[in-house]
Amino acid sequence: MAASLRRLVSQKKVRYQEDGFDLDLTYVTPRVIAMGFPASGVEAVYRNPMKEVKRLLEAKHGAAYKVYNLCAESKHQYAPDAFAPAQQTDDYEFEDHNALPLPILADLATDVAAFLAADDANVVAIHCKAGKGRTGLVVASLLLHLGEVASADAALEHFASVRTSDGKGVSVPSQKRYVQYYASLLDAGLRDAAAAALDLPSAQRAAALDAAIPRATIVLDAVTMHTVPKFDVRGGCDPYVVVDTFHDGELVRTDTAPHVKNEDSVTIDLPGGVTVGADFRVTLYDADVGGGDDLMCYFWLNPAQLLADAPAGEYVLPHDAIDGVHKDKKKKHFDPSFALAITFHAV
Numbered sequence: 001m002a003a004s005l006r007r008l009v010s011q012k013k014v015r016y017q018e019d020g021f022d023l024d025l026t027y028v029t030p031r032v033i034a035m036g037f038p039a040s041g042v043e044a045v046y047r048n049p050m051k052e053v054k055r056l057l058e059a060k061h062g063a064a065y066k067v068y069n070l071c072a073e074s075k076h077q078y079a080p081d082a083f084a085p086a087q088q089t090d091d092y093e094f095e096d097h098n099a100l101p102l103p104i105l106a107d108l109a110t111d112v113a114a115f116l117a118a119d120d121a122n123v124v125a126i127h128c129k130a131g132k133g134r135t136g137l138v139v140a141s142l143l144l145h146l147g148e149v150a151s152a153d154a155a156l157e158h159f160a161s162v163r164t165s166d167g168k169g170v171s172v173p174s175q176k177r178y179v180q181y182y183a184s185l186l187d188a189g190l191r192d193a194a195a196a197a198l199d200l201p202s203a204q205r206a207a208a209l210d211a212a213i214p215r216a217t218i219v220l221d222a223v224t225m226h227t228v229p230k231f232d233v234r235g236g237c238d239p240y241v242v243v244d245t246f247h248d249g250e251l252v253r254t255d256t257a258p259h260v261k262n263e264d265s266v267t268i269d270l271p272g273g274v275t276v277g278a279d280f281r282v283t284l285y286d287a288d289v290g291g292g293d294d295l296m297c298y299f300w301l302n303p304a305q306l307l308a309d310a311p312a313g314e315y316v317l318p319h320d321a322i323d324g325v326h327k328d329k330k331k332k333h334f335d336p337s338f339a340l341a342i343t344f345h346a347v
Contacts, residue, residue, distance in 0.1 A: 033124065229334050
């Protein structure tokens, strides 16, 4: 019963079904494993049982492995010694369906590279909750970092082909965008900086990598919706915008705009501008009377990459580049021509 339930929960992800094991776990390469959360208690009935994951890793790799947990959810944490005697775990936490800031992504990939370089027998196991979105972003970036693939598209395609039975790997647009960002950083010099920092203590390594990543400070002026989403019973929406960053949290929450419905475009100004100097997220909500506002869509961008991609100060995201919109396959909420434009200026 439990085995059938676990296979149902893992859906189209490729399972490890050898040597008496049946786990939501895939060898993306012989030394890089992607897997679902190793659970205990009731959750182990329908997810990977922690004890079985540990048994597999020890059976195949002894103590020569390290586990990376990407989950930010409090219920998806475990003790640092959960995989003892290996005693090799690390947390790089970020929210489900979101991107990981580039400096942290670079530090994670370099940490993995250092562990793999320390001994040819070492392997890593990387997981989030389901082992697909956040894990796919990190593993695809790692494949690029290790030189296993030549492009971001190849990295995403490889992950999708080995981790899923239907070839549908990373689907969140911002997560895919950050793999593209990471590829461009490696080509621009991060690869050499990471190699030079490989043997540094963790704090010094993180500082060296941070210094190698281009920085820019910009001011966000406005967000424009091209066509109006349908989130209210009467059609249209009552939109407002929230801008936040990974470390600083919410920077601004605009006032709710008057109800809009059939307009070709609607611009929401960010009063006084919002200054950002690190990876940021823009989220659009529909305000509902009595609370319970609807999250309509969102996206992550990096200021330096944004400035490089749109030096004129306007960046347009088509519908398939916006998180949340990409899931609206039946066009219930968003017109196929829906797009977002962000206007900004450099400081």
